[in-house]
Amino acid sequence: MIVYAAVAVFIVTYGLIATERVHRVAAALGGVAAMVALGLIDAESAFFSHETGVDWDVIFLLFGMMVIVGVLKQTGLFEFLALWAVKQSGGRPARLATLLILVTAALSPILDNVTTVLLVTPVTLSVCERLGLRPMPYLISLILAANVGGTSTLIADPPNIIVASRANLTFDDFLIHSLPLCLILLVVLIGLVRVLFRHDFRGHVDLDGLIEPPASAIPDRGLLYRCLAVLALVMLAFGLHTELHLDPSLVAMLGAGAMVVVSRTRTEAFLEEVEWSTLAFFMALFVLVGGLVEVGVIGSLGTFAADLMGDNELAGVTGLMIGSAVVGGFVDNIPYTAAMVPIVEEMVAATPSSGADSPLWWALVFGADLGGNTTAVAAGANVVVLGLAAKAGHPISFWKFTRYGIVVTIVTLAVAWVYVALRYFVLAA
Incomplete structure (x- = not known):
């Protein structure tokens, strides 16, 4: 009964978020309140558990980068x-x-x-404002x-860090196994976009009189150099x-x-850039998903995938990639990945390959990362950008994003599956 209650609360909450009948923060907090009232979660599981509670590392990473951007x-x-x-684009929307x-x-x-979208989003909004583009x-x-x-x-996405820690994958392992696929997908993405x-990228914007020299935007070079030095150290x-x-x-x-x-700078100046609602x-999202982890729902999904694999490792890879993308499209990929790693570890133990040579680990990485494009709440970057867009007066609805995200997810996941099948099964045979 408790499992059904947790699933019901999550479905209703997600439905409210998806339909936007209630503000997403209010819906998420309402879902948390319902789980607390039903006794599904308590203060210990919500605030102090690494498996089912708020991931404070993610929260403070976001807060710190929001202050830096501010x-x-x-x-x-x-x-x-x-x-x-603007100058480099030559006024061509597609090139931009x-x-x-x-x-x-x-x-x-x-x-x-x-962190990347926190840095790039303000630039994008400013560019579009100057060129009069949507x-x-x-x-x-x-x-x-x-x-x-x-x-x-390894450091490009939190799920990568989670998988690397459990599977003992190194930074070089990702460069060897994952970076080549990323470069292929980047070319595919540009074509898809x-x-x-295509209707938004038609035409040409005459830049005459619209832009000043880029250097004119810097009021205090000394301040800029000091801040860039700090930013360089942070990146390092x-x-x-x-x-x-x-x-x-x-x-x-x-x-x-x-x-x-x-x-x-004044405290008010940088704190006003912090997206408190985000x-x-x-x-709230971490706690909601933690409730599903607590009652074993997410773990059961992983076990079901393991049973389907049997002795067919390629079938396991296929199921893991598709399952990670589908489930990860409805829950944040960070807690999902944390819940899945023990399951995948058992799957890997039943195969002859291990560590970086196991296609199952890469199937989880690719499925979780690429599945982050499926819906508006599937990854942290999505939530952050949509929050910044709404604050700037350009809200993007859940379904507006999802109608494009699903297409990109299906295509990139198909390319990733072909890459894994060729690299670890056909060419390795």
Whole structure:
């Protein structure tokens, strides 16, 4: 009975989020309240459990990067990048979209994808405002690019870190096994975006009189250089966080503190850039999914996938990729991945391959990461960008994003399946 109650609460809550009849934060908090009232979760499981509670590392990573972005905004950096992007695009919308995708994909392997979209979204909004373009196609494109780029390295997406820790995968393992697929998918994504948003990318914008020299956007070069120095150190620390024994959340918080100190900006100036509603939604979402983990729903789904595999490893890979994308499209891919790793570990133990040579681990990585493009709440990058878009006066509905995200997920997942089948089964035979 308790399992059915948890599933019912989750379905109703998700239905309210999907239909947007109730604000997503109110719906998520209402779902948490219902689970508490039914005795499905308590303070211990909600706030202190790594398996079922709020992932505070993610929350403080988000908060720290929001503060950093808030300070950087005062330097004129985003306006500078906007002017530069406009100039490079030559006034062609399709070229601009490609440029933004490439910038996002280039940052994703170095930073996690949530941090990447926090940096790129303000630039995108500024570019679209200057050119009089509708921001929606460009914002959705950068979300898709961030999630695709999230497959590339160990630190590019939280699910990668979770899998790497359990499977003992190294940074180099991701460069060897995952980065080649990311590059292929990036080319596919650019082509897909041009087709999906072809009506928005028509025409040409005359740039005469619309833009000033990019350097004119920087009011204080000294402030910019100090903040860029801190940002460079933060990026370096993200890349070396394993060797430094610092969690990414601590790197973000230390970077936020250093940025505030060197900029001497007012507290109100950078705190007003923090998306409090996004943070609240994340926390409620973690608790909701944690309720499903607590009663064994997500674990049962994984066990079912393991039973389907039997002795057919390719069937296991197929089921894991599709299942991860489908389930991950409805729950955040971070707690889903955490719940799935023990199941996949058992599946791997039943096969002759192990570690980085096991296609099952990569099937989980690719399925969870690429499944993040399925719906508006499937990955952190999606939630963050949609929150920033709404705050800027350009809301993107759940279904508006999902109608494009599902197409991209199906195509990229199919390409990923072919890649895994060829690399680990056909060519390895």
